[in-house]
Amino acid sequence: MPKPEQTIPTIFRFFNEVGIINQLSSRLFETRLPDGFLVSHFTVLNHLTRLGDGRTPMDIATALQVPKTSLTHTLSGLSKAGLITLEPNPKDARSKCVMLTDAGRQFREDAIAALGPDMMDVAEHFPPDRIAEALPLLEEIRAFLDKRRDR
Numbered sequence: 382m383p384k385p386e387q388t389i390p391t392i393f394r395f396f397n398e399v400g401i402i403n404q405l406s407s408r409l410f411e412t413r414l415p416d417g418f419l420v421s422h423f424t425v426l427n428h429l430t431r432l433g434d435g436r437t438p439m440d441i442a443t444a445l446q447v448p449k450t451s452l453t454h455t456l457s458g459l460s461k462a463g464l465i466t467l468e469p470n471p472k473d474a475r476s477k478c479v480m481l482t483d484a485g486r487q488f489r490e491d492a493i494a495a496l497g498p499d500m501m502d503v504a505e506h507f508p509p510d511r512i513a514e515a516l517p518l519l520e521e522i523r524a525f526l527d528k529r530r531d532r
Contacts, residue, residue: 422464423488423492425479428445430486467479
């Protein structure tokens with residue numbers, strides 16, 4: 382078993398680097414989004430695209446680890462922009478289901494495309510095969526933390 386005094390600094394350093402990468406990449410991404418949109422808007426659209434729409438705001442807030450009030454504000458902006466609609470929840474009349482519009486799907490695709498030159502710049506410094514080598518470990522850590530989040 383590794384000693385805590387050796388393990389904790391290494392694990393902390395790993396998560397610190399991941400956090401800084403998240404901050405830097407989020408800021409870069411926001412500079413590529415249309416005025417008035419934030420990474421939080423894209424994150425909701427991306428979540429619904431990846432996992433399917435029709436989810437409740439509470440389900441999305443839980444998945445994204447954000448307060449429901451913050452998500453409500455984000456959903457309001459997306460709705461006003463015509464990127465989502467809020468439909469009655471057929472399973473629970475007290476809540477809504479978030480549905481992507483065609484414009485919301487296109488917004489996501491356009492946002493990813495806008496990052497193309499930045500992604501190519503990263504690829505020039507870090508070949509995609511090196512990035513691909515890191516993905517299994519990152520995915521495994523994400524899955525581990527995801528299972529532990531509600532403890």
